[in-house]
Amino acid sequence: MKPTVAIIGVGLIGGSLGQALRRTKKYRVIGIGRSARRLYDARRLGAIDQAATDLSAAATADIIVIASPVDTIVPTFKKLLPHLKPGTIVTDVGSVKGQVLADIARLKRPRSIRFVGGHPLAGSHKTGVKASNFRLFEGSTVVLVPTPHAPLQALKSLWQAVGARVIVMSAAEHDRAVALISHLPHVLAHALVHALAGRRDRRQLIPLLAGSFRDMTRVVSSDPAQWAQILRANAREVSHSLQLYRRELTRMEKMLTRRTLAVHLSKSQTFRGPLFHGV
Amino acid sequence: MKPTVAIIGVGLIGGSLGQALRRTKKYRVIGIGRSARRLYDARRLGAIDQAATDLSAAATADIIVIASPVDTIVPTFKKLLPHLKPGTIVTDVGSVKGQVLADIARLKRPRSIRFVGGHPLAGSHKTGVKASNFRLFEGSTVVLVPTPHAPLQALKSLWQAVGARVIVMSAAEHDRAVALISHLPHVLAHALVHALAGRRDRRQLIPLLAGSFRDMTRVVSSDPAQWAQILRANAREVSHSLQLYRRELTRMEKMLTRRTLAVHLSKSQTFRGPLFHGV
Numbered sequence: 054m055k056p057t058v059a060i061i062g063v064g065l066i067g068g069s070l071g072q073a074l075r076r077t078k079k080y081r082v083i084g085i086g087r088s089a090r091r092l093y094d095a096r097r098l099g100a101i102d103q104a105a106t107d108l109s110a111a112a113t114a115d116i117i118v119i120a121s122p123v124d125t126i127v128p129t130f131k132k133l134l135p136h137l138k139p140g141t142i143v144t145d146v147g148s149v150k151g152q153v154l155a156d157i158a159r160l161k162r163p164r165s166i167r168f169v170g171g172h173p174l175a176g177s178h179k180t181g182v183k184a185s186n187f188r189l190f191e192g193s194t195v196v197l198v199p200t201p202h203a204p205l206q207a208l209k210s211l212w213q214a215v216g217a218r219v220i221v222m223s224a225a226e227h228d229r230a231v232a233l234i235s236h237l238p239h240v241l242a243h244a245l246v247h248a249l250a251g252r253r254d255r256r257q258l259i260p261l262l263a264g265s266f267r268d269m270t271r272v273v274s275s276d277p278a279q280w281a282q283i284l285r286a287n288a289r290e291v292s293h294s295l296q297l298y299r300r301e302l303t304r305m306e307k308m309l310t311r312r313t314l315a316v317h318l319s320k321s322q323t324f325r326g327p328l329f330h331g332v
Numbered sequence: 333m334k335p336t337v338a339i340i341g342v343g344l345i346g347g348s349l350g351q352a353l354r355r356t357k358k359y360r361v362i363g364i365g366r367s368a369r370r371l372y373d374a375r376r377l378g379a380i381d382q383a384a385t386d387l388s389a390a391a392t393a394d395i396i397v398i399a400s401p402v403d404t405i406v407p408t409f410k411k412l413l414p415h416l417k418p419g420t421i422v423t424d425v426g427s428v429k430g431q432v433l434a435d436i437a438r439l440k441r442p443r444s445i446r447f448v449g450g451h452p453l454a455g456s457h458k459t460g461v462k463a464s465n466f467r468l469f470e471g472s473t474v475v476l477v478p479t480p481h482a483p484l485q486a487l488k489s490l491w492q493a494v495g496a497r498v499i500v501m502s503a504a505e506h507d508r509a510v511a512l513i514s515h516l517p518h519v520l521a522h523a524l525v526h527a528l529a530g531r532r533d534r535r536q537l538i539p540l541l542a543g544s545f546r547d548m549t550r551v552v553s554s555d556p557a558q559w560a561q562i563l564r565a566n567a568r569e570v571s572h573s574l575q576l577y578r579r580e581l582t583r584m585e586k587m588l589t590r591r592t593l594a595v596h597l598s599k600s601q602t603f604r605g606p607l608f609h610g611v
Contacts, residue, residue, distance in 0.1 A: 176543065177543070235540075239544060251576075254508075257509065261453050263454065264455070264456070273597075273601050277597035285593060297531075298524065305522065317522070317526075318552075321521075325525050326553075329541075
């Protein structure tokens, strides 16, 4: 029999995962959400086999993916507990792992219910199931964060089935890494927009906006409420990355009038080149 | 008779301008460059009617566009002077205007040769005539910086003919504006790459790189030598923008653990939305 996956929160990530899993024909997908309207969309888009607005529907699931915003992961897990059968594996897709896993470790729960932290490094500044797409995880990376006694294999297989590469790391390593490469860019982009918005002569500047400003601030379109949760949950590591980043800015500022600047710019270009194949 | 435009430096900008001007059928275009090979490419791509490797070919031109890197604009203009006929209008496409116009004001030259500063706010991280494209200026903005006794109309018509909107501003206004909205983003992007490249655990971080980092650092692919020239030529204003930007970072860092963060992120999103029509 096919394993049953319950996805709680069928938005961009949950919906894309549901679509991709159903296409493999190896999983059955139950979508659980508060909005019947959104579940209807999810079903129409082929993201789920079955819809439910009550967490008790997760009772039959072998794997549960909590795909709701960071602040809701632990409360959702807590509410789920009474409904789950022994051996159920629960995971999440949150962008911060330390705080979530610490809170979960503190919860009283049956030893037979296992939680494994998860974070698919895929997404879009768009949100909602209508933006979901079955290829979202193809070629992407998913981080799994193990916890004591929790088996990883079922989740490895699940993410690999939808085309992702799985990396296992600790919550601390994960949070430090994403602070620099994902959370910091969001802070930088918002600060750049605020720097412009705060200028008295902004009306004069707007007609001059071109590609560099657009690309650098694209992530500002991401959901503000969700991103505030993420940045708050990883505040310490984000602050640390900001310190590191400020040092780089100071270093570059000193070079602005020096011949070494071209070499410095070449170095970053050379380092970045292979990371994105020149895109 | 059609006005003749000489384009000195037929790369991305010069080549795109040549292609676009020729398509209007209202201009004749002479391409002047040091490399016969690149001029051959320019001609094959329809960017120029005639090619020359010597500046004397500009003698018959009514309008001359110096489309070479910032540091070469003034030396090129100086070498051009002996060849030009009275009434010739010379312009450039450099990203910094104050220093170039100050240097030109100091040059001895016949009053009948007029220089007007120009800066098309269009481009790409790609360079060279092979990346040129006749639609590059469609819907873009071109800044013209007037100088005493120099008529603007011929250049307004030229840029409007290729689909650009012309804005007239002073060199100081221009340099202050582009420092924030174009030069600062380049500094920020390079600093972000260096922040990653400088981490000892960078090999572990690279598999986690996703869209936000890619978008924020795309401009790092721009030509380092040209950008070092631009940043150096506008160093004072770029420093000033960096100060402003650092204040925004500090403000955001203080908010990382506060409820006000979501409001702050919403404000930048609301401000940015209409600027790029949600892209």
